[in-house]
Amino acid sequence: MTAPRSAPVGYGDTVGSHPSPWEGEVPVLDVFLHDVGIGVFLVATVGALVAPGTMTPLLPIAWPLSLAMVGIDMLLLLVDLGDWTRFFHMFRVFKPGTPMSLGVWSLSGFLLALTGAATWGALALVGLAPAAPGPAVLGLAVLALVLAIPASIYKGAVFTITSQPGWRDARWTAGALSVSSVLLGIAILGVQARLLGAPAAVLLWKVAPALLLLDAVLFAAWMRGARPAMLERLSPERRVAEGLFQWGARGAALALLLLGQPTLFAVVTLSLLVSVPAYVARRTFLSLPHLPRLVP
Amino acid sequence: MASSDRTRELDVAALPPVPGPERPTGLLAFLRQGLARGEAPEMRPAVGLFTDVSLCIGCKACEVACKEWNLLPSNPPEWRESYDNTGCLSATSWRHVKFVEDFGAPLPPRPVVPGMDLTALLAEPKEGQWHFLSDSCKHCIEAPCNLACPTGAMIHTEFSTVIVQPDVCTGCGSCTSACPFGVVAQSSHDGHAHKCVLCYDRLRDDLEPACAKSCPTRSIRFGPVESLREEARARVQSLHARGYGKARLWGAERSGTYSETHAFYLLLEEPELYGLPSRPVNPWIHLTGDYLRGAVGLLAAVALLAVAMGRMAP
Numbered sequence: 001m002t003a004p005r006s007a008p009v010g011y012g013d014t015v016g017s018h019p020s021p022w023e024g025e026v027p028v029l030d031v032f033l034h035d036v037g038i039g040v041f042l043v044a045t046v047g048a049l050v051a052p053g054t055m056t057p058l059l060p061i062a063w064p065l066s067l068a069m070v071g072i073d074m075l076l077l078l079v080d081l082g083d084w085t086r087f088f089h090m091f092r093v094f095k096p097g098t099p100m101s102l103g104v105w106s107l108s109g110f111l112l113a114l115t116g117a118a119t120w121g122a123l124a125l126v127g128l129a130p131a132a133p134g135p136a137v138l139g140l141a142v143l144a145l146v147l148a149i150p151a152s153i154y155k156g157a158v159f160t161i162t163s164q165p166g167w168r169d170a171r172w173t174a175g176a177l178s179v180s181s182v183l184l185g186i187a188i189l190g191v192q193a194r195l196l197g198a199p200a201a202v203l204l205w206k207v208a209p210a211l212l213l214l215d216a217v218l219f220a221a222w223m224r225g226a227r228p229a230m231l232e233r234l235s236p237e238r239r240v241a242e243g244l245f246q247w248g249a250r251g252a253a254l255a256l257l258l259l260g261q262p263t264l265f266a267v268v269t270l271s272l273l274v275s276v277p278a279y280v281a282r283r284t285f286l287s288l289p290h291l292p293r294l295v296p
Numbered sequence: 297m298a299s300s301d302r303t304r305e306l307d308v309a310a311l312p313p314v315p316g317p318e319r320p321t322g323l324l325a326f327l328r329q330g331l332a333r334g335e336a337p338e339m340r341p342a343v344g345l346f347t348d349v350s351l352c353i354g355c356k357a358c359e360v361a362c363k364e365w366n367l368l369p370s371n372p373p374e375w376r377e378s379y380d381n382t383g384c385l386s387a388t389s390w391r392h393v394k395f396v397e398d399f400g401a402p403l404p405p406r407p408v409v410p411g412m413d414l415t416a417l418l419a420e421p422k423e424g425q426w427h428f429l430s431d432s433c434k435h436c437i438e439a440p441c442n443l444a445c446p447t448g449a450m451i452h453t454e455f456s457t458v459i460v461q462p463d464v465c466t467g468c469g470s471c472t473s474a475c476p477f478g479v480v481a482q483s484s485h486d487g488h489a490h491k492c493v494l495c496y497d498r499l500r501d502d503l504e505p506a507c508a509k510s511c512p513t514r515s516i517r518f519g520p521v522e523s524l525r526e527e528a529r530a531r532v533q534s535l536h537a538r539g540y541g542k543a544r545l546w547g548a549e550r551s552g553t554y555s556e557t558h559a560f561y562l563l564l565e566e567p568e569l570y571g572l573p574s575r576p577v578n579p580w581i582h583l584t585g586d587y588l589r590g591a592v593g594l595l596a597a598v599a600l601l602a603v604a605m606g607r608m609a610p
Contacts, residue, residue: 010396010427011571014384018478021469042598050602051609082467082487089447089464097583100470101446153590160586161579162473163440168579174586175593182597199610207604214600218593 017163019289022080028283030076031155034107035177035278037069038152039185041114045141047189047200048133054200056132060121061192063141067118070111099161103154110151113144152178159286166229166288173285176215176222180278183208183215187271194267205262208270209254216250219281226285233291234284242284249277308501342456343499344521344558345508346528347430349570350535350543351515354379354393354428361510362391362432365495387483390492391432391507396569399424429570430516432507433458433479433492434547435558436578441471441480441491443580449489456521457558459493462486476554476576494559521558528562540564546572553577 044062047055078084091108095101120137123129133141156174159167167173186208193201223230230239253273260266320329359382363370368388373381380395435457442450442458449465452458460471460480467487471480480491495505503509508518517524525548535543546567547560554576567574 010569011394012568014478014571016478016573017475018384018472018481020473021482022473043601046598046602047605050606054609055605082469082482082489083465086464086466089449089466090468092464093446093448095446095448097580098444098446098470099583100444100468104446149591149594152594153587156590157583157586158470161444161583162470163476163577163579164473167473168577171582171586172589172593174590178590178594179597182594182601186601203605203609206608207601210600210604211597214597 013293016165017289020162020164020167021082022286023290025283026076026080028279028286030073030080031177031282031286032279033069033076034073034155035152035181035282036184036188036275037066037071037073038110038148039181039183040069040188041066041144041185042148042152042182043185043189043204045145047203048141051203054198054203057196057198058189058193058200059117059133060124060131061196062189063114063118063121064125065188065192067111067114070107070114074107074111099154099157102150103158106147106150106154110144110147113140113147116140117144152181164289166226166233166285169228170222170225170285172218172221172225176218177282179211179215179218180281183211183274184278186211187267187274190262190267191271194262194264201262201267205257205267205270209257212250212254212257212274219246219250222285223281226288229288230284232293233288235294242280246277246281249273305503308503337454340454342521342558343494343519344435344457344524344560345432345494345505346517346519346524346560346562348515348517348528348531348562349427349429350531350540350562350564351513352393352428352430353513353515354395354426355512356393357510357512358430358507358516359389359391359393361506362492363389365498365506366390366493385431385433385479385481385491387481387485387490390490391430394427394429394431394570396427396429396565397424398427427565427569429561429563429572430507430511431571432559433494434477434560435492435494436555437550437558438555438578438580440474440476440578440580441489444470444474446470453496453499455494455496455499457494457496457499459496460489460491462488462490465489474579476573476578525560528560531562535562535564542566551575553581 040062044055044058044066048059078087081087090101090104093101094105117133117137117140120129120133124131153174156177160170160173162168186204190201190204190208193204234242253270256266256270256273320326362368368390371382371386371388374383375381376383378395378397380393382389382392385392437456439450439452439458442452444450446468447464447466449461450458450471451461465488467482467489469482471489472482480489482488483490495503498505504518508516517527528545528548532543532545543562543564545560546563547557550556555578561572563570
């Protein structure tokens, strides 16, 4: 006679990676500021190249603002390292096949080039440099523009090229974060343009709906990849609340853009409707590996 | 082998210490040394570990030997309603013996009748079974931790094993996030990544790793990886012939999503029971696609922005 056998007590629920050490508010703020900073630079610079008459007046503030945000991002990266005094070891090797290495090199190059351009911007603001950037400054800006491509996309790959639940399956993370970054740039520069009374505010208001739609498509693709982990780790109430918030904010932003005018109130509202959901989405996504699995 | 190996170990211990490189003096010399590359050591035959769980008795000698040789601090035991009080691999536990308890309700006591044949007790059905697995770093051929490391701190050695060089580790956590088996861990003490180095110092002295050396049942076997694989395949066949139909190798063969590992296992049950994924995935198989999707998204946004601005600008 054998006794009834219960299921063996094994390690089935511990299969997988150690949770990533990238936890808490610092990495979220780091990703958010990185995306805002690069977005502000991209929109201002591309705008100044294709519509110089309208967008160039924004550069003296936009470039230093971008530099400040990406600079804070770099400082946060240092704070988040296990041993920040050893950051210089990141420059021992260049491994483009390693997102973190690609990111450190491209972001550092981007920051160097942007520092040159932003210096002109700061000097122009106080009247010590010409109001329009010269060829040398534009050259630096174009160099920064090229470096902004890897600097923008590496961040998403840092998360997806891991074994962390939620991150490892979200294949569109880098694409969605990059598009969101451009949209954030439009929203922030829209406020700057309105405060300066610049005609760029109207132009940015007009181009925003197209970017908002592209952002919605990529956001849906991003979240689709993270969905299995979200089902496993977020309560149904939280999923519904976050879904309503994300899509409600996007719907409200689109309605505002199509029906409203770029008044100061409207551009500030738009920037909030874009940036708050962007921050919350990054926060939720980054928290996924650290949340316990829900008991079925 | 045991006797000569013991002698060899004592011989090595008695050797005078090898003088290290001269320490640089002055800032410039210090920086120059930091940037200098040493000569790569000559490649040696790839070695590894074959862990046969059917022979493991859960004695934890390997855990203790690992801690002892590598000077790892002890951890406060975790009481987990199990003999496993290590919990998981960590920065200070590079080897972890897992205890899987496959037991049902106890059998009713058998009445002892005077004059009964006690050998009949040997044929009684068993109440249950322990499964043990002495877990450690798998020393993957395409190691995600190595691929993730942005500083070159994680390297393949001349023995094709994977080690961390703590002096160039920044503690960024990329390797911890990348390892699909929960091997690499970041130390709360120094902020750096730590894991099993397959006793690299012992390998360089032609000694076997401490875990294999201490294993009393030869459940953990060390040697050239190719011969270990052949030995492992033969052992699986032998176990199949003896009725262990579920016996299988884990990590000995390359799959579509993961390379072979230099530390591989013979399991008696499904890999998940032991906390091993049955289909491990190397995150690097997605790298090109993820970069491309990022670039496509960004370039589409920038192109849309440029076209729209060009058309709508006054």
